[in-house]
Amino acid sequence: MITLNHYLVLSAVLFTIGTAGVFLRRNFITVLLSVEIMLNAVNLTFIAAARQFATVDGQIIVLFVVTVAAAEAAVGLALVIALFRHRETLNPGAFTSLKW
Amino acid sequence: MELEVVVFYAFAAVTVGTSVLVVAQGNPVYSVMLLIASFGGLAGLYVLLDAPFTAVTQIIIYAGAIMVLFLFTVMLLNVPREDVAEAGHGHALNPPGARRLGITLTAALLLELGWAAWHVSTRQSGSLSAVPPGDVSSVNQIGRVLFTEYALPFEVTSILILVAMVGAIVLARREPPVSRP
Numbered sequence: 001m002i003t004l005n006h007y008l009v010l011s012a013v014l015f016t017i018g019t020a021g022v023f024l025r026r027n028f029i030t031v032l033l034s035v036e037i038m039l040n041a042v043n044l045t046f047i048a049a050a051r052q053f054a055t056v057d058g059q060i061i062v063l064f065v066v067t068v069a070a071a072e073a074a075v076g077l078a079l080v081i082a083l084f085r086h087r088e089t090l091n092p093g094a095f096t097s098l099k100w
Numbered sequence: 101m102e103l104e105v106v107v108f109y110a111f112a113a114v115t116v117g118t119s120v121l122v123v124a125q126g127n128p129v130y131s132v133m134l135l136i137a138s139f140g141g142l143a144g145l146y147v148l149l150d151a152p153f154t155a156v157t158q159i160i161i162y163a164g165a166i167m168v169l170f171l172f173t174v175m176l177l178n179v180p181r182e183d184v185a186e187a188g189h190g191h192a193l194n195p196p197g198a199r200r201l202g203i204t205l206t207a208a209l210l211l212e213l214g215w216a217a218w219h220v221s222t223r224q225s226g227s228l229s230a231v232p233p234g235d236v237s238s239v240n241q242i243g244r245v246l247f248t249e250y251a252l253p254f255e256v257t258s259i260l261i262l263v264a265m266v267g268a269i270v271l272a273r274r275e276p277p278v279s280r281p
Contacts, residue, residue, distance in 0.1 A: 002104055007149070040142055054233060062154050068260065071263075073169055073170065085274075
């Protein structure tokens with residue numbers, strides 16, 4: 001028997017994996033991929049909750065989240081390209097000019 | 101064991117396994133490929149949740165468009181490997197104060213997760229397939245609600261896309277050489 005709790009726990013696990021990726025990886029592209037994992041974990045929560053309460057609102061919000069993810073990927077990758085042109089590396093540790 | 105349980109655990113294992121590999125291994129090209137597999141597993145879960153429209157959206161937009169954009173950038177920049185030698189230096193979490201703060205936050209997060217898991221295990225809700233699905237899986241109903249109740253957010257989304265498009269072009273553009281009259 002699969003309950004809402006199963007989906008919520010799976011979503012929490014995915015979100016934790018994404019968070020760990022953002023904090024542990026030293027590569028801008030992998031960090032952006034980890035953010036996508038986190039967004040998808042949240043999407044899974046929305047869909048499962050929408051199924052539980054028998055509404056379509058969850059699916060519509062997921063549609064908006066996907067749109068925002070597309071915009072975020074476009075702008076984020078443009079930033080990555082600009083940064084790479086600047087320093088020839090993707091290591092976040094190399095961009096510390098503004099560090100106090 | 102019921103079929104639903106088997107299918108759920110199969111898709112969940114695919115999703116979690118490939119997500120862990122995305123974060124764990126060093127080559128961004130493999131990371132992107134594994135993330136596409138992870139989205140495939142999630143799409144299977146969406147079908148299981150009576151949301152076929154979202155599953156198809158997931159495959160077409162996420163795996164088809166966004167991941168291709170990522171792959172394109174990875175291959176354009178041609179930096180397949182994370183620089184292992186640099187990994188220890190200049191890490192934002194290296195100063196001892198930041199490390200203590202990080203350990204405290206991680207402990208708080210794990211405590212919270214354990215508390216939530218304990219609550220979940222004690223309070224059992226009914227099976228999802230026992231809930232009548234209503235018209236959740238109807239594309240007709242999704243379109244109706246999207247263009248009536250959510251019409252304003254939908255239009256705002258188009259402005260967001262436009263701004264992101266202009267921003268991406270401005271950010272990724274090469275500076276033109278300054279020409280003096």
